[in-house]
Amino acid sequence: MTAPKTALLLVTVLLLLAPGRAWGVAGEWAKNPQSSVRLITHWRTAPRSGELILGLQFLLSPGWHVYWKNSGDAGFPPSVTLQPADRLTTPEILWPTPRRFELPGGLVAFGYEKEVVYPVRVELKPEAPPATSDAAAPPAGDVLHLAADLDYLVCQVDCVPYRYTLTVDQPLVNQSDQPDSDPRTVLALQSWLDQVPRAPRELPGVRTGAVLDASRAGETPDLEIRVLGARAQGGKTDLFLESQETFDAGRPRLRATADGVVFHVPMKPKEANKPLPARATLDWTVANLVGKDGKPFNLEARRDVQVWTQGGAPPDPMKEEAPGGGSDRLPRLLLRAFLGGLLLCLTPAVLALLLAELFSLRLPGTGVREGAAAAATGVVGGCWAVAAIALLGRRAGLPASWPDLLQEPAVGALLVVAAMLLALNLWGFLEIPLPAASAGRAGTGRHLLAGLFTVPLAIAWPVPLLEEPVGFAFARGPAAVAALFAVIGFGLAFPYLLILLAPALGRRVPEPGAWLPRLREGLGFLAGGGALWLLYALSRRVSPVGLAGVELALLGMGLLAWLRAREGTWRLARFVLALGLAACAAGALWLADHNRLTPRPLTALETTTHTPISGG
Structure with a gap:
């Protein structure tokens, strides 16, 4: 052994044998097959009065848990009393943030597994004054005998109650002396104090x-x-x-x-x-x-x-309003609904479709005003259809609010598919009843369907302006919902309504020419960019495997649309390719829902509240 190593070993032995204060103030473990528990403090030597932080330290066997202050559908939280009562105030358990446990039978519990320290805050009262003025000061080496009467329940599938009296001897020092904390128990307590929620x-x-x-x-x-x-x-x-x-x-x-x-x-x-x-x-x-x-x-x-x-609608949770203040909000909410619909016109996919449709109004086969009226009717009708679907979903107990619906992976995938179909149409790969690049005529039926298709493209983009009006309408009932969604539709169809109210604006739209197919191709990239953004939003709600499947389904849609658009393709082959394209679109929806990261929302029939049962 070299000299440096010998010196290091000697120093280590001397340090271990050197006299000093014992590590930590921690009681003996109370053990059972499911758990072990002891009482700890964060002081090696504590002041004679003031705040004390104690800890109930649990070590739990695998699969077993103890409870938070609200135990959930079963069990009960631990309770503790401290002695000596004449020196200690009523203890306050500082509850660390729990986790959720799913139990058989659809029950749920809140608590902790593996290890937890419940911090306990208590005040140490000053000692009674001495009977005579010449009484000696208490010795510096006094020890306070702490006893904690603990009742708790530890559960897995079955629950087992336990009761222990945990003890620890806490050395005290006079006020003139410096109290001394224990590094090891301080770390154990502090790690769980950090998990106590803050106001x-x-x-x-x-x-x-x-x-x-x-x-x-x-x-x-x-x-x-x-x-x-x-x-x-x-x-x-x-x-x-x-x-x-x-x-x-x-x-x-x-x-x-x-x-x-x-x-x-x-x-x-x-x-x-x-x-x-x-x-x-x-x-x-x-x-x-x-x-x-x-x-x-x-x-x-x-x-x-x-x-x-x-x-x-109920008042804003962050700013409660006076009762009865709903009626004077109606004009303001209707204005917000109209402006929200107008803002939706600027979202990528909607803007691409709107520009393509406006230029198609000048194609031969129908009047400008007739085409604008058909498109506006389609937009408002599509908004009413969305309102009806939302009302039916609300009656079934599903989330009816706009942002909640957009959190559904299948809805997100549907919106991605809609944007992808629009892009393929504008690129000339897919002939659906929308203004395709090869269209020579544009009847009112085509404009009506274009207006209808605008709505699913628009709802992909939640607009904060619409949250309060939509909530207000659903609180008032179906009639209010229909009226509000009509106002949103008027905002979304505002460019068409302008042409109806001022026909001269329609005549200012340039005549279609050789530039129109190139413009539509560019608008197709705008719609495709919207689809990419929606895919990014979907990535937060779908697993990587599910997202890859959705992307492959979209790639399949593009390939099948390209094959179908090629010249010389047989009619039967075109029909088979159309079926394949529809299957890819449906597969994208299924893959998104099947690989969701968030649990499926419960319906009203599934949402039940269980009566808490007493553990043990």
């Missing part, structure tokens, strides 16, 4: 609010919780509601927005025939958010939430 006031730029919509008769009230100034972590962000005396919470649905995240939670009243309160106090925790600075955090909030039972 919005501790997070600059983060706001949260909620409203409970109970205005629709016969439907389960819907709780909307909005968090602004944060974004979701893909596949990790979740919402946990604490128990509430009036409502049982269902499974939350997450929607990402440009400025935050939104959750919708069905809230089933515990007593069906009891009138709902005007307000309800709700506590929630949102797990795994990311701030604008890129740092992850967990959020908890407590709000006195308005229970909206009147007609009209």
Whole structure:
């Protein structure tokens, strides 16, 4: 052995044998087949008064878990009392952010597996003053005997309750001396303290609010919780509601927005025939958010939430309005609906189709005004069709809001296919009832179908202006929905309406010439760019394997359309190729839905709230 190695070994032995204070203040483990638990503190020597942070440290066998403060559909959270009661205040458990456990029978639980430390905050009261003034000061080596009476339930499929008295001896020092923390227990406690959610006031730029919509008769009230100034972590962000005396919470649905995240939670009243309160106090925790600075955090909030039972859309969760303020919002919301429809004209695929259709109005075979009227009728009719489908979906319990529908992978794939079909048509590879590059005549039927096809291209692009008007209309009923979607259609068809109101504008459209096929080819690239953007949006909701399948299906559509458009192709072959193209389009929808990253939304028949059962 070399001299340096010998010296290093000698120093190590001396350090190990050197006298010093013992590491850590941690009690003995209480062990059972499912779990082990002990009491720890973050002080090696603690002050005689002030705040103490203790920890209930659990090690759990594989597959077993313990519970959060709301245990979910089964079980109960741990409870603890501390002794000596004359020196300690009532303990407060600081609950780390939990995770969701899916249990047999459709039940769900909230808690922790493998390992968890429940931080416990308690105040150490000052000792009683000495009976005489000449009494000696307490010795520096005093020890406080801490005892924690713990009840908890540990579960896998079956649950086993346990009760232990955990103890630890905490050395104390006088106020004049410097308390000393323990690095190892501090690290264990701090790692779990970091997982305790933070209040919005501790997070600059983060706001949260909620409203409970109970205005629709016969439907389960819907709780909307909005968090602004944060974004979701893909596949990790979740919402946990604490128990509430009036409502049982269902499974939350997450929607990402440009400025935050939104959750919708069905809230089933515990007593069906009891009138709902005007307000309800709700506590929630949102797990795994990311701030604008890129740092992850967990959020908890407590709000006195308005229970909206009147007609009209519920108030903005971030800014509650006075009750009865729905009627004076109607003109403003209708204007927003019209402007939202007008903005949709500028989206890539819609703009490509709109320009191609406007130039086709000058083709022989129909008048400019007649063609514009047919196209406008198709747009408004398509908007009504979308409204009818949304109403039917809402009745079935599916999400009816525009952004929620766009989160559905099959809907996203359908919109990609629609943009792809438009691009193939404008390139002259596919003859569908739209202004194709080889078209010599354009009757009103073609213009009507062009207007209808505009709508699925438009709904691919959520416009923030439309969120509030659409929510308002669905709260009012089918008639309001039909009226609002007609106004959106008027905005989307505004270029055609201008030609109807001012025929001179139609005459200013240049006559078709040799430049028109080249223009349509360029517009085809615009529509294709829209399809690529929609594919990118779809990549966030579909697995890589599913996305690759969708892309292959789109490639197959392009190849089959090219083969079908070649001169000399037999009529039977054209028919077979058209069937293959339709199969590729249907396959894209199936692949997107089959390889979705998010769970399929529950319908009203599937969404049930289970009565909590007592564990153990």
